[in-house]
Structures are given as structure tokens and as C-alpha cells.
Amino acid sequence: MYIENVTISSNEEIAMGIWRMSMNAPKIAAAYIGPGQFINILPNDNWEHPIRRPMSIASVNGNIVEIIYKIFGDMTHQLSRKNSGETINILGPLGNVFTEWDKKEVDPILIGGGVGLAPILNVYESCKNPIMIIGAKTAAEHFMEHDPKNNIYLTTDDGSMGIAGNALKAIDEIDVNENSFIFACGPEPMLHALQKYAIGKNIRAQLSVESYMGCGVGLCQGCVIERQNGQVQKHSYHEKYSLVCLDGPVYECSEVTFG
Amino acid sequence: MADLSVKIGDMIFKNPIFVASGTFGYGTENPELVDISKLGAIVTKSITLNPREGNPPPRIVETSSGMINSIGLANIGVEKYISDMLPIYEEMDTPIIMNIAGSSMTEYMDVMKKVEAVSSNIVGYEINISCPNVKEGGMEFGVDCEMTEKLTRELRKLTDRLLIMKLSPNVTDIAGIATSSENGGADAVSAINTVVGMSINHTSHFSDIHTTFGGLSGPAIKPVGLACVHKVYRAVNIPIIGIGGIVNSADVIEYFLAGSCSVQVGTANFRNPGITEIILNDLNNYLDEKGIDSISSLIGSVMTHD
Numbered sequence: 001m002y003i004e005n006v007t008i009s010s011n012e013e014i015a016m017g018i019w020r021m022s023m024n025a026p027k028i029a030a031a032y033i034g035p036g037q038f039i040n041i042l043p044n045d046n047w048e049h050p051i052r053r054p055m056s057i058a059s060v061n062g063n064i065v066e067i068i069y070k071i072f073g074d075m076t077h078q079l080s081r082k083n084s085g086e087t088i089n090i091l092g093p094l095g096n097v098f099t100e101w102d103k104k105e106v107d108p109i110l111i112g113g114g115v116g117l118a119p120i121l122n123v124y125e126s127c128k129n130p131i132m133i134i135g136a137k138t139a140a141e142h143f144m145e146h147d148p149k150n151n152i153y154l155t156t157d158d159g160s161m162g163i164a165g166n167a168l169k170a171i172d173e174i175d176v177n178e179n180s181f182i183f184a185c186g187p188e189p190m191l192h193a194l195q196k197y198a199i200g201k202n203i204r205a206q207l208s209v210e211s212y213m214g215c216g217v218g219l220c221q222g223c224v225i226e227r228q229n230g231q232v233q234k235h236s237y238h239e240k241y242s243l244v245c246l247d248g249p250v251y252e253c254s255e256v257t258f259g
Numbered sequence: 260m261a262d263l264s265v266k267i268g269d270m271i272f273k274n275p276i277f278v279a280s281g282t283f284g285y286g287t288e289n290p291e292l293v294d295i296s297k298l299g300a301i302v303t304k305s306i307t308l309n310p311r312e313g314n315p316p317p318r319i320v321e322t323s324s325g326m327i328n329s330i331g332l333a334n335i336g337v338e339k340y341i342s343d344m345l346p347i348y349e350e351m352d353t354p355i356i357m358n359i360a361g362s363s364m365t366e367y368m369d370v371m372k373k374v375e376a377v378s379s380n381i382v383g384y385e386i387n388i389s390c391p392n393v394k395e396g397g398m399e400f401g402v403d404c405e406m407t408e409k410l411t412r413e414l415r416k417l418t419d420r421l422l423i424m425k426l427s428p429n430v431t432d433i434a435g436i437a438t439s440s441e442n443g444g445a446d447a448v449s450a451i452n453t454v455v456g457m458s459i460n461h462t463s464h465f466s467d468i469h470t471t472f473g474g475l476s477g478p479a480i481k482p483v484g485l486a487c488v489h490k491v492y493r494a495v496n497i498p499i500i501g502i503g504g505i506v507n508s509a510d511v512i513e514y515f516l517a518g519s520c521s522v523q524v525g526t527a528n529f530r531n532p533g534i535t536e537i538i539l540n541d542l543n544n545y546l547d548e549k550g551i552d553s554i555s556s557l558i559g560s561v562m563t564h565d
Contacts, residue, residue, distance in 0.1 A: 001291055001292065002291070003292065003531060003533065042530065047324050047477070047478045047506055048323065048324055049321060050321065050324065050325060050326060050477045050478065050506075050526060050527070050529070050530055051321045051326055051529060051530065052529075052530060091292075091531075211316070212316075212317055212318075212319055212320065213319075214319045214326060214328065214529045215528070215529035215530075215532070217288070217289055217292065217532060218284060218288050218289075219282060219283060219284050219288060219289070219528060219529060219532060220281075220282065220319060220328065220330070220529050221281075221284075221304075221313065221318070221330045221333050222316075222318045222319035222328060222330065223316075223318075223319075224313070224315075224316050224318060225316065226315070226316075238310070238312050238313070238333060239312070240312040241312055241313060241316075241333070
């Protein structure tokens with residue numbers, strides 16, 4: 001992992017409140033392993049916001065690392081004000097990766113909710129014939145087209161585009177078989193619902209969880225999620241809680257417990 | 260180049276920049292991001308007699324120029340510390356100060372006895388009598404002069420290594436607790452631990468921290484830390500290790516002027532685990548520019564208006 005001052009190559013709003021930023025980050029790009037990994041971002045030098053913000057990597061091409069972020073508060077607002085040519089400080093690449101999506105016998109179902117779509121798009125770019133479901137509150141937050149013929153399903157909570165309802169509603173329209181394998185990232189209620197769904201259908205799922213992080217590198221012990229099994233992974237010291245920054249953010253759905 | 264070495268008890272540290280307990284793990288975590296050989300010392304995460312899982316999430320939240328944490332003393336327990344960490348420390352050049360937490364006099368003593376019973380190169384103990392986040396965090400000691408003195412005296416009997424009492428700002432009279440530590444035989448005190456704080460989400464109406472209250476740290480508490488250090492400086496003759504919101508070399512200088520003889524960098528490590536190296540370089544430059552030969556000459560030399 002590296003800490004790099006990187007130059008922004010582009011930063012644009014791609015849907016309502018959803019932004020895409022590309023930056024020239026040669027060291028982090030070179031150390032990048034795959035979809036699921038994240039970087040920890042610091043938009044400026046002042047200490048009004050002491051803590052970095054973790055953001056999933058949406059793609060890596062050459063030296064260019066791309067993220068997709070949603071404006072939540074002041075820090076993401078500041079990030080959106082950055083112009084190309086300006087620099088920000090990033091730490092990464094961090095965390096583990098989605099696995100098995102490239103296996104021949106796997107039929108991937110990629111599901112992204114909210115800004116959870118960043119790592120999902122990342123898998124999508126490399127995946128052969130996946131089904132992808134992207135959920136948002138309303139049509140304005142989508143930047144793709146609802147295209148069931150090409151296995152792209154968009155959902156909106158308010159029914160203004162695609163399938164009305166959440167990602168679970170979209171899954172009902174898909175033929176799920178024993179090779180189906182869910183890869184999902186998004187808010188906890190969505191992941192919790194998908195966990196129940198996958199267990200009920202007896203299909204596998206990998207879930208990338210969101211967590212409030214103090215450091216992203218295992219020092220603060222803040223970003224814990226409760227484990228289901230008592231297996232101690234190499235990075236966390238404890239049986240009950242796993243550190244999302246080091247053990248995650250991607251977990252097999254049988255590994256974790258949602259609140 | 261100015262002399263950055265500082266003396267605490269009989270120990271000379273090559274520089275006064277330490278990393279604070281709970282912000283640097285066990286000192287073995289981030290080899291890529293920080294050259295630990297540059298550090299004056301590492302204070303390791305609080306160790307209790309038995310392993311602790313810590314508090315349920317959410318454990319942290321950012322606040323204005325700070326953060327609140329309630330980790331709950333998650334730690335591997337003293338047996339694992341001895342078996343897994345002490346051998347690693349033998350290979351490290353950086354002095355290790357072990358932080359101990361407990362819920363009773365016996366627990367603190369038992370942890371120290373176990374470590375004293377084995378051979379190790381740790382240079383001292385910092386005694387956490389000020390964790391605000393767990394019932395068993397030692398706060399009953401940290402807010403009571405008599406208990407502090409008694410605990411310090413009992414621990415003093417167990418070790419010849421450095422004995423540092425870590426003080427809480429969440430008390431009426433921090434100078435009194437510091438004096439009790441000195442009377443009990445402590446080599447030094449460190450101040451401050453986190454300030455009790457709370458954060459509420461105005462949209463969801465939920466507390467942002469599972470345990471409702473947590474410990475505030477970061478630049479937001481620097482004025483509290485400086486005030487505590489200076490109050491303690493006026494009350495005791497033992498060295499003070501300043502803690503609270505230190506993020507750059509100017510903060511270090513301020514803590515020295517208030518009365519610190521060394522400092523611990525805490526929350527800033529979360530933002531950049533290598534920040535201590537930057538602080539150290541800047542500190543060297545500052546002292547050279549000002550023509551100050553020894554950083555120790557600054558201790559307590561704040562000019563006040565009274």
C-alpha cells in the first residue's frame with residue numbers, strides 16, 4: 001500500500017449527486033489486485049475533517065484509478081469541487097477482492113446499490129455474460145439504461161425508471177440456477193436481504209460491506225463487523241469481530257452477521 | 260542539528276515523538292507506510308489480563324476537527340502479547356512502552372507480573388487509568404487520588420522499568436491525580452487520554468456511537484490537552500508526556516512549552532501512519548531555524564501574562 005499525492009484527470013457528475021473521478025496514481029494502480037479493493041481519500045490538507053474516506057475502486061487502466069462517489073456530506077462535497085489538474089492525497093490499494101466471478105462454471109449476478117455500484121461496475125467490465133442489477137432511489141440517480149435484453153436491470157425505489165422496488169424485486173425476474181453466484185455491494189439493508197435470499201436459494205454470494213473507517217489500515221480497530229463463524233482471519237485478532245479494512249470489505253455471505 | 264533526545268526516569272529516548280496507545284496497534288502492523296526505527300517510542304495498544312472483543316459497532320465517528328471512538332479495549336490479552344508480540348519486539352530497535360488496562364488493582368498487577376516474569380526488551384509501562392469507554396477501563400482509579408496513589412505504589416513494587424500513569428481529562432482536578440501518581444512512585448505521567456464526547460445524527464436521531472458516549476480525540480482537544488499538561492506541570496516534578504491533537508511540529512513545540520518532555524501522536528496516525536516522520540523532520544528544521552540547541556530547553560517555558 002502507498003500514500004500518493006495524485007493529480008485528478010477528470011471529475012464529473014454522471015447522475016444526480018453521483019460523481020466519477022479519475023486520477024493519475026501510478027503506484028497504487030501498479031499495486032492494485034482487483035475489483036473490491038478501495039482507496040482512502042483525503043481531499044485537502046486541513047484538519048477540519050481528520051479522517052480519510054474509503055471509496056471503492058471503479059476501474060484501473062494503466063496509471064489511471066477511477067472512483068464513483070455519492071455526495072453524502074461536506075467532505076464528498078469538497079471532493080466534487082475539485083478540478084482536473086488539482087491534487088488529492090490517497091492511500092491504497094486497500095482491502096480484499098471479489099473472487100470466482102471469472103470461473104467458467106459461475107453465472108455471476110452483479111448487484112450494486114447506491115454508490116455500491118463502483119466495485120460492481122469494476123467486476124462487470126471484466127466479466128463474461130453477467131447479469132447486472134443496479135438500484136437507486138430515483139431515475140435521476142441512474143446513468144445507465146434499463147436494458148433487460150442485455151441483462152442490465154435498473155431498479156428505482158419510486159418506480160421512475162426500470163423495475164419499481166429494490167434489487168430483490170429485480171432478482172425475481174431472473175432465472176437463478178445452481179451456478180448463480182451473487183456479487184453485491186451496497187447499503188447494509190440491501191446486503192442483509194441478499195444474504196437471506198442467497199441462503200434461502202442455496203446459492204453463493206460475496207458481499208462487499210460498507211463500514212465507517214478511522215484509518216483503513218488496521219490501526220484504529222473501528223470498522224468491525226460481526227462474524228458468523230469463529231474463524232480468526234489472519235489480519236484481525238478477534239473471533240467475534242472482523243476488521244472490514246483488512247479482512248474485507250468482501251465477505252462470503254455466510255461469514256458475517258448484519259445488525 | 261538540535262539535540263532531540265529526552266530523558267524520562269533513567270531512560271534516554273533518541274527523540275520525543277512517540278505514538279499513542281490504541282493508534283498504532285502493537286507496532287507491527289504497517290511496515291510499508293512508516294519507518295518505525297525513526298520513532299522515539301511506540302506505546303502499544305492497551306492490554307488486559309484476558310483478551311477482549313471490544314464494543315459492538317459503530318465504534319467511531321468523525322466530528323469537527325476530531326473523532327469519537329469507543330473501541331472498548333479490544334485486545335489480544337497478556338498471554339498472547341507475551342507469546343506473539345514480545346519476541347517481535349526483540350528484533351526491533353524502537354523502544355516499546357506497554358500500555359496496561361484493568362478493572363481492579365489485582366488485574367493491573369497480574370498483567371505486569373506476567374510480563375515481568377519473562378525476559379523482554381520493553382522499556383516501560385503506561386498504565387491506562389482513564390479509558391472512558393468501558394466499565395472496566397480503570398476510570399475508577401483515574402478519577403480518585405487515593406486509588407491512583409495506591410495503584411501506582413503497588414505497581415512500582417513490581418518493576419524497575421519506566422512506570423507512566425496515563426491521566427484522564429475527565430476529572431475535576433487533573434493536577435491532584437498527577438500528584439498522587441508522583442507520590443506513588445511513577446516515573447512520569449502522560450496526559451491526556453480522550454475527552455468524553457457524544458455525537459448524534461440529527462436525521463436518524465440515533466447516537467453515532469454504539470455505547471452512546473465515546474472518547475473525543477484529534478485537533479479538537481488540543482487546547483484541553485495543553486491546559487491539562489500545564490496544570491500538571493505546575494503541580495509535579497516528574498516528566499510529562501503530552502498527548503492530544505498533535506498533528507504537526509508546531510503542536511509539539513506548544514506541548515513542550517506547556518510542560519511536556521515528550522509527546523505522543525495519536526489520531527493523526529489514522530490519517531497517515533507515517534506522519535510522525537514528517538513531524539520529526541519539521542521539528543528538526545524548526546529548532547535549527549530558531550537556533551535552539553536542545554528541545555528539552557523548551558520544557559515548560561511558556562510565557563504567561565500573570
